[in-house]
Amino acid sequence: MSTTNTTSNQAIETMFKAGAHFGFSRSRRHPSSTPYIFGVKNKVEIINLEKTNELLESAKDFVKKIAGEGKSILFVSSKNEAKPAILRGASSIDMPYVAGRWIGGTLTNFEEIKSRVAKLHSLNSQKEKGELVKYTKKERLLIDREIENLNKFFFGLTNLNSMPGAVFVIDAKKEHIAIKEAQDKKIPVIALCGSDNNIKGLEYPIVGNDASISSVAFFIDEIVKAYKSGKITKAV
DSSP states (O other): OOHHHHHHHHHHHHHHHTTTTBOOOGGGOOGGGGGGEEEEETTEEEEOHHHHHHHHHHHHHHHHHHHHTTOOEEEEEOOTTTHHHHHHHHHHTTOOEEESOOOTTTTTTHHHHHHHHHHHHHHHHHHHTTGGGGSOHHHHHHHHHHHHHHHHHHGGGTTOOSOOSEEEEEOTTTTHHHHHHHHHTTOOEEEEEOTTSOOTTOSEEEESOOSSHHHHHHHHHHHHHHHHHHHHHHHO
């Protein structure tokens, strides 16, 4: 057996253990995902992980290219199942992320977002340097609340200094607004898509379980590893 086949089989086995093969019921399936369905078990559709692996490898090759060009990837998911892995993965490669509600205009009104991030940087800097003591107690309380709100919505974007080279979303159906903004700005989209997702029009769809913590974490980790690999290759 070739090294390529062995690696592919190992990846499929790891995906299987993570539960990446579980889709939804047939009634929820989007027609575009039909070619990736292997069968049905206990009324739940089973995703063909061989085809999923092909999609994943294609996405990873693109991520390596992005990394080699020094471009960033914006990680996006408002799903609770994805938040820990998004925070861990994006932070490990110093990439921007949205792990919560997508703020409309993040990409299509980028200059406004940059101004909000700059405000957050400024207030945090003033607080760290003790420069807020000149304000009254009430004013400092209001400033602290503003910092809290800015952190809530923009903390993950503090290192997004320019348009990302790609956007990686968990659940294309749920993150359709982020995808629409990326497409409006001609930014390629990588998306982990459950069997209920419409994968048409996505540059790099990955059909797999987008509803379980273990499956989501697996795919995020794979994208992160691909980015690291691309950076290393560039350095060499």
